Amino acid sequence: MEKWLTSLKTRTPEEGYELAIKLATKSIELIQPSETIRKKLRPKYSRNPDSLIAASEVIAIHFQTVAAANNYWRSDKKGYY
Amino acid sequence: MEKWLTSLKTRTPEEGYELAIKLATKSIELIQPSETIRKKLRPKYSRNPDSLIAASEVIAIHFQTVAAANNYWRSDKKGYY
Amino acid sequence: MEKWLTSLKTRTPEEGYELAIKLATKSIELIQPSETIRKKLRPKYSRNPDSLIAASEVIAIHFQTVAAANNYWRSDKKGYY
Amino acid sequence: MEKWLTSLKTRTPEEGYELAIKLATKSIELIQPSETIRKKLRPKYSRNPDSLIAASEVIAIHFQTVAAANNYWRSDKKGYY
Amino acid sequence: MEKWLTSLKTRTPEEGYELAIKLATKSIELIQPSETIRKKLRPKYSRNPDSLIAASEVIAIHFQTVAAANNYWRSDKKGYY
Amino acid sequence: MEKWLTSLKTRTPEEGYELAIKLATKSIELIQPSETIRKKLRPKYSRNPDSLIAASEVIAIHFQTVAAANNYWRSDKKGYY
Numbered sequence: 001m002e003k004w005l006t007s008l009k010t011r012t013p014e015e016g017y018e019l020a021i022k023l024a025t026k027s028i029e030l031i032q033p034s035e036t037i038r039k040k041l042r043p044k045y046s047r048n049p050d051s052l053i054a055a056s057e058v059i060a061i062h063f064q065t066v067a068a069a070n071n072y073w074r075s076d077k078k079g080y081y
Numbered sequence: 082m083e084k085w086l087t088s089l090k091t092r093t094p095e096e097g098y099e100l101a102i103k104l105a106t107k108s109i110e111l112i113q114p115s116e117t118i119r120k121k122l123r124p125k126y127s128r129n130p131d132s133l134i135a136a137s138e139v140i141a142i143h144f145q146t147v148a149a150a151n152n153y154w155r156s157d158k159k160g161y162y
Numbered sequence: 163m164e165k166w167l168t169s170l171k172t173r174t175p176e177e178g179y180e181l182a183i184k185l186a187t188k189s190i191e192l193i194q195p196s197e198t199i200r201k202k203l204r205p206k207y208s209r210n211p212d213s214l215i216a217a218s219e220v221i222a223i224h225f226q227t228v229a230a231a232n233n234y235w236r237s238d239k240k241g242y243y
Numbered sequence: 244m245e246k247w248l249t250s251l252k253t254r255t256p257e258e259g260y261e262l263a264i265k266l267a268t269k270s271i272e273l274i275q276p277s278e279t280i281r282k283k284l285r286p287k288y289s290r291n292p293d294s295l296i297a298a299s300e301v302i303a304i305h306f307q308t309v310a311a312a313n314n315y316w317r318s319d320k321k322g323y324y
Numbered sequence: 325m326e327k328w329l330t331s332l333k334t335r336t337p338e339e340g341y342e343l344a345i346k347l348a349t350k351s352i353e354l355i356q357p358s359e360t361i362r363k364k365l366r367p368k369y370s371r372n373p374d375s376l377i378a379a380s381e382v383i384a385i386h387f388q389t390v391a392a393a394n395n396y397w398r399s400d401k402k403g404y405y
Numbered sequence: 406m407e408k409w410l411t412s413l414k415t416r417t418p419e420e421g422y423e424l425a426i427k428l429a430t431k432s433i434e435l436i437q438p439s440e441t442i443r444k445k446l447r448p449k450y451s452r453n454p455d456s457l458i459a460a461s462e463v464i465a466i467h468f469q470t471v472a473a474a475n476n477y478w479r480s481d482k483k484g485y486y
Contacts, residue, residue: 004419005417005418005419005422006417006418006419007418007478008418008472008478012086012087013086013087014084014085014086014087017086017104017107023468024461024465026422027426027464027465028457028461030426031460031461032451032452032457037451041452041454041457042454045454045455045458046113046118047113047122049122049123049125049129050126050132050455051454051455051458052109052112052113052122053126053132053139054455054458054459054462055108055458056105056108056109056112056139057138057142057462058458058461058462058465059108060104060105060139060143060146061466061469062468063104063143063146064142064145064146065465065469065472067089067146067150068472068473068477069472069479072089072146072149072150073088073089073150074090074150093168094168094169094170095165095166095167098167098185098188102192127193127199128194128199128203130206130207130210130213131207131212131213131216133190133193134190134216134217134220135216136193137186137190137193137220138216138219138220138223140189141185141186141189141220141223141224141227142223144185144224145223145227148170148227148230148231149230153170153227153231154169154170155171155231174248174249175248175250176246176247176249179269183273208274208275208280209280209284211284211285211287211294212288212297214274214275215271215288215294215297215298215301216297217270217274218267218270218271218301219301219304221270222267222270222304222305222308225308226304226307229251229308229311229312234251234308234311234312235251235312236252236312255330256329256330256332257330260329260347260350264354289356290356290361292365292366292372292375293369293375293378295352295355295356296369296375296378296379296382297378298351298355299348299351299352299382300378300381300382300385303351303382303385303386303389306347306386306389307385310332310389311392315332315389315392315393316331336410336411337411337413338408338409338410338411341410341428341431345432370436370437370442371437371442371446373449373453374450374455374456374459376437376446377456377459377463378459379432379436380429380432380433380436380463381459381462381466383432384428384429384432384463384470387428387467387470388466388469388470391413391470391473391474392473396413396470396473396474397412397413397474398474
């Protein structure tokens with residue numbers, strides 16, 4: 001498998017959020033490697049509000065990790081308080 | 082896509098809470114980009130107590146992140162203890 | 163909307179717990195602004211053990227945030243160890 | 244309401260665990276104040292494995308908070324490493 | 325009840341993981357003290373993938389606590405970076 | 406049982422992610438030791454979007470732990486800000 005995660009560092013919070021989505025998506029791919037099956041599941045869960053909310057919780061947990069890794073993108077070492 | 086998240090810093094806890102809601106909402110939009118479908122789902126989940134509770138959990142997780150990023154809006158560097 | 167959250171600081175852990183409940187409740191209100199609908203949902207979920215447990219999980223997550231914000235209500239700066 | 248939570252400090256991890264259970268239980272009581280109803284729900288959820296697991300998750304989250312508040316009951320200020 | 329939790333300290337990550345399982349199991353025992361009932365539930369939930377995943381989430385949360393308590397089993401005070 | 410977890414340290418975030426998957430998988434194995442039963446469950450949950458999302462949440466929680474243990478794989482002691 002090619003490298004897909006070399007660093008948790010991102011330039012901006014928004015890129016950090018995108019990385020959180022990537023981290024969430026990757027585990028689905030690793031548990032269900034068949035792209036064919038995943039494509040069949042997508043329309044199902046993306047129209048189910050509870051599945052959408054559950055997926056967004058996984059993203060939220062990864063975003064916590066990425067935000068901490070980036071020291072919350074504070075502009076200086078002491079933070080911005 | 083236009084920039085929607087430039088900083089985790091907010092002036093007050095209440096604005097931090099609003100940012101947490103934005104962070105939670107955004108993942109729903111990114112997973113289900115069709116506004117038409119999302120609008121159909123809304124009346125469904127917003128009348129289902131379990132969906133409401135699940136959505137509020139995602140907000141709670143993001144609020145943890147935003148609160149930490151803002152050092153809990155303490156008024157001085159040492160905290161307010 | 164009037165201000166409802168000006169600080170995460172509370173005098174005691176018990177007040178912190180009450181703030182956690184407020185933080186959990188607020189997201190339900192923001193997602194489902196109709197008080198009429200919320201009142202209809204309440205008897206339903208407050209008699210369903212799984213809904214009660216799920217709601218208490220959201221409170222637990224917010225309590226983590228509030229407790230951290232108050233440095234766990236330790237009585238001195240070094241903690242009480 | 245009488246005071247039920249004056250400190251997050253406990254002498255031992257085991258007492259901290261008991262406090263976590265108290266914190267989890269309290270939210271159920273606050274959302275569903277009727278003891279009659281709660282007593283009816285108990286046999287139901289205490290025989291349902293999924294409810295038991297969900298309840299133990301809430302306890303786990305509160306235990307995180309209590310453990311952090313007690314600096315993990317380390318015996319000295321530097322920790323026990 | 326005899327003492328079952330005297331410290332969060334473990335010698336290795338693997339022992340920490342075992343402690344996390346113990347912490348997760350204990351709440352089930354405390355909520356449902358009847359061993360007879362618990363034994364009846366076990367075959368049910370241990371063959372249900374969703375129950376297994378939910379149980380493993382509780383273990384994951386406790387493992388976070390235990391790992392933090394042990395400073396992640398780093399070999400020196402500064403960490404191993 | 407042979408040792409399966411000697412350290413939380415990994416060289417890269419990607420290896421940390423793999424360790425998180427291992428940590429998540431291990432609890433399933435410990436709760437349900439029968440490989441025969443686990444193999445029967447796999448096709449079921451790996452085609453159910455909600456099970457996949459729940460499994461990825463467990464991985465996300467373990468990844469938080471592993472990432473913190475590795476100080477987020479920052480290249481120097483002060484972090485990379």
